[in-house]
Amino acid sequence: MDASVSRAGLARDEALKALARIRQGYPVSDAIQQAKGLPARDRALMATLVYGVLRHLRYLDAWMKPFVRGDLEPEVQDILRMAFYQMGFLDRVPDYAAVNAAVEQTRARAPRAVGMVNAILRRGQSKKPEQLSLGERYSHPDWIVERWQARYGPRLESILEANNAVPPLTLRVDLDRTSRAEVLEELGNLGIDAEPSPYLPEAIRVRGSLWLEDFEPFRRGWVTVQDESGMLVAWVLDAQPGDEVLDMAAGLGGKALHVLERSGGAVRLTCLDISRPRLRRLEENLSRTGRGDQAAIKEANAVQFGNSHQGSFERIILDAPCSGLGVLRRRVDARWKKQANDLPAFHETQVELLDAAWRACRAGGVIVYSTCSTEPEETEAVVDEVLARRPDLRREDVTPYLPHPDLASFVKNGALSLTPGDLGMDGFYIARLRVKKEAVQ
Numbered sequence: 001m002d003a004s005v006s007r008a009g010l011a012r013d014e015a016l017k018a019l020a021r022i023r024q025g026y027p028v029s030d031a032i033q034q035a036k037g038l039p040a041r042d043r044a045l046m047a048t049l050v051y052g053v054l055r056h057l058r059y060l061d062a063w064m065k066p067f068v069r070g071d072l073e074p075e076v077q078d079i080l081r082m083a084f085y086q087m088g089f090l091d092r093v094p095d096y097a098a099v100n101a102a103v104e105q106t107r108a109r110a111p112r113a114v115g116m117v118n119a120i121l122r123r124g125q126s127k128k129p130e131q132l133s134l135g136e137r138y139s140h141p142d143w144i145v146e147r148w149q150a151r152y153g154p155r156l157e158s159i160l161e162a163n164n165a166v167p168p169l170t171l172r173v174d175l176d177r178t179s180r181a182e183v184l185e186e187l188g189n190l191g192i193d194a195e196p197s198p199y200l201p202e203a204i205r206v207r208g209s210l211w212l213e214d215f216e217p218f219r220r221g222w223v224t225v226q227d228e229s230g231m232l233v234a235w236v237l238d239a240q241p242g243d244e245v246l247d248m249a250a251g252l253g254g255k256a257l258h259v260l261e262r263s264g265g266a267v268r269l270t271c272l273d274i275s276r277p278r279l280r281r282l283e284e285n286l287s288r289t290g291r292g293d294q295a296a297i298k299e300a301n302a303v304q305f306g307n308s309h310q311g312s313f314e315r316i317i318l319d320a321p322c323s324g325l326g327v328l329r330r331r332v333d334a335r336w337k338k339q340a341n342d343l344p345a346f347h348e349t350q351v352e353l354l355d356a357a358w359r360a361c362r363a364g365g366v367i368v369y370s371t372c373s374t375e376p377e378e379t380e381a382v383v384d385e386v387l388a389r390r391p392d393l394r395r396e397d398v399t400p401y402l403p404h405p406d407l408a409s410f411v412k413n414g415a416l417s418l419t420p421g422d423l424g425m426d427g428f429y430i431a432r433l434r435v436k437k438e439a440v441q
């Protein structure tokens with residue numbers, strides 16, 4: 001057998017294993033990481049297959065549906081999805097190679113299904129799906145399509161399409177440690193296609209495949225993965241050296257670390273999160289970047305913490321837990337896990353947390369409220385509700401804090417609201433609020 005064919009076979013087998021792990025509930029990135037023993041090129045193909053299948057799942061199922069009789073075993077269904085994905089989306093793989101690989105995978109795992117798999121693929125190969133609904137064509141659940149149709153009208157299809165595009169891996173360079181040009185040069189030396197972001201001086205968009213653990217600037221802690229829209233939080237916060245800063249829901253520390261980088265570690269930073277595993281990863285991230293001694297980390301419920309630390313902080317980030325509907329292009333399986341009736345619960349939590357931020361904020365201090373969602377219930381409605389409750393809180397325009405003039409056209413009612421794909425970024429919302437209160441009640 002030709003070596004490149006058997007190597008592609010290895011990548012396809014690993015992709016199949018990863019899809020099985022995801023069916024068992026593994027996070028996608030963890031399921032993919034388990035194949036780290038594969039050579040770099042095969043890992044790239046394996047990841048392309050897994051992400052591609054998950055991204056286009058509903059479309060692939062709609063394509064094969066007319067040719068399938070009865071129920072398919074989950075593994076056989078994954079083999080078929082992978083083959084249809086290659087036939088539909090991977091120009092570099094000839095159809096016959098995708099079909100043969102699927103037949104071989106079936107022979108090894110479910111020999112009785114070989115004839116059926118072969119027949120489904122041969123028929124599907126010559127008949128692309130027709131008359132699909134928008135949800136099927138762009139592989140989104142109908143409730144999201146209907147919700148966005150009402151809100152975005154003629155822009156809907158471009159947003160659905162943006163959610164299916166392969167997003168760049170975006171790196172944030174710690175400009176306190178190195179320069180963007182130096183990191184770009186290291187990427188160039190590895191033959192990796194990358195370009196500087198036109199909007200943020202610290203951001204790099206990587207188009208080629210990069211395995212971070214093998215990348216020296218990442219190991220040295222000079223770069224962190226973050227979408228450009230998420231980087232805007234630290235810009236809008238605009239913390240000054242010496243500020244007492246609180247990150248109320250620090251998670252893995254993407255925004256908190258950026259605040260440290262922008263101030264050269266000169267703010268006094270407290271990071272909270274309710275999740276111990278996330279805080280452990282935050283600690284790892286702080287130590288990887290050599291900033292382990294620059295933040296106090298507390299496992300706490302931010303609502304209770306806000307009550308017990310009234311008026312203590314000058315700058316507060318509340319990057320709230322949310323539906324994540326702005327980042328479907330990155331969390332490829334998330335669209336299938338969300339439901340419309342999740343939104344009221346998120347709204348309630350977000351209002352409670354923003355109210356707690358108000359309590360923890362000092363008179364004259366600033367709260368930056370952000371979500372990786374642009375759903376009204378999680379964005380304007382949250383801010384409006386807390387503003388109505390707290391007369392000493394007011395909205396400030398984020399425009400003066402944005403690093404590029406093009407971003408200003410996405411500011412509505414003082415807040416930045418990027419829908420997925422705007423300026424090539426994730427969907428994101430950022431509001432800046434100033435506390436004018438004399439004393440906390």
Ligand SMILES: C[S@@+](CC[C@H](N)C(=O)[O-])C[C@H]1O[C@@H](n2cnc3c(N)ncnc32)[C@H](O)[C@@H]1O
Nearest residue numbers: 249250251252253254255273274275301302319
């Ligand atoms: C959007 S994520 C934050 C991401 C983070 N800012 C970053 O840049 O990596 C929201 C976080 O809120 C945390 N969370 C949810 N409810 C919380 C609460 N009541 N108090 C503190 N943290 C909470 C979740 O564990 C999660 O890590």
